[in-house]
Amino acid sequence: MVRKIVFLGPPGAGKGTQAVRLAHELGAPHIATGDLLRSEVQNKTELGMKAKSYMDRGELVPDELVVAMIRGRLENASGFVLDGFPRNLKQAQLLSGVTRVERAVHFALSREEIVKRLSARRICTQCGQVYNLLARPPKHDEICDACHTRLVQRSDDRPEVIENRVEVYTREIKPVLEFYQNQGALREVDARGSVEDVYRAVKRAVS
Numbered sequence: 001m002v003r004k005i006v007f008l009g010p011p012g013a014g015k016g017t018q019a020v021r022l023a024h025e026l027g028a029p030h031i032a033t034g035d036l037l038r039s040e041v042q043n044k045t046e047l048g049m050k051a052k053s054y055m056d057r058g059e060l061v062p063d064e065l066v067v068a069m070i071r072g073r074l075e076n077a078s079g080f081v082l083d084g085f086p087r088n089l090k091q092a093q094l095l096s097g098v099t100r101v102e103r104a105v106h107f108a109l110s111r112e113e114i115v116k117r118l119s120a121r122r123i124c125t126q127c128g129q130v131y132n133l134l135a136r137p138p139k140h141d142e143i144c145d146a147c148h149t150r151l152v153q154r155s156d157d158r159p160e161v162i163e164n165r166v167e168v169y170t171r172e173i174k175p176v177l178e179f180y181q182n183q184g185a186l187r188e189v190d191a192r193g194s195v196e197d198v199y200r201a202v203k204r205a206v207s
């Protein structure tokens with residue numbers, strides 16, 4: 001099995017669950033850039049404080065800064081599962097200056113399927129639990145299993161916002177897929193199946 005892996009795919013494709021499981025099996029770190037960013041900010045590291053200054057101004061954290069955080073995590077790691085990064089060509093190019101990605105696994109979903117899945121996502125504002133009315137419904141109608149709070153839809157999961165997110169995602173990921181395709185590192189996984197089916201496909205993709 002290869003050990004230096006990136007997972008690419010739209011929001012709602014189930015990458016996170018698969019990444020955690022594969023990283024565990026490989027004994028390699030699972031790196032999700034959102035978590036990484038939050039922990040650097042929380043621990044008030046130099047990079048975290050820099051990132052926070054952008055976030056406080058309502059600006060996007062620059063790609064260079066995110067890649068610098070990733071670099072810190074990849075040092076001394078003999079493998080990794082990088083979850084949902086890179087998202088655009090510039091990030092892919094910056095990342096190639098840090099490490100050589102052996103396999104890029106693309107979780108493929110049609111546009112209609114992405115919209116359907118994101119529309120079904122609900123969160124608990126009390127405890128942070130995430131549900132999906134299609135894939136991972138709560139036991140009782142739109143009520144949190146853990147704390148019995150009524151679930152809500154995140155503002156960026158509303159239909160009009162989803163359409164825009166999907167469009168931006170599709171436009172930006174295309175050159176990333178080509179980038180890894182040209183290196184012979186790209187493998188496609190059909191993300192429509194059950195968690196077990198998709199995991200089997202992921203294992204084939206990294207073998």
Ligand SMILES: [Zn+2]
Nearest residue numbers: 124127144147
């Ligand atoms: Zn809850």
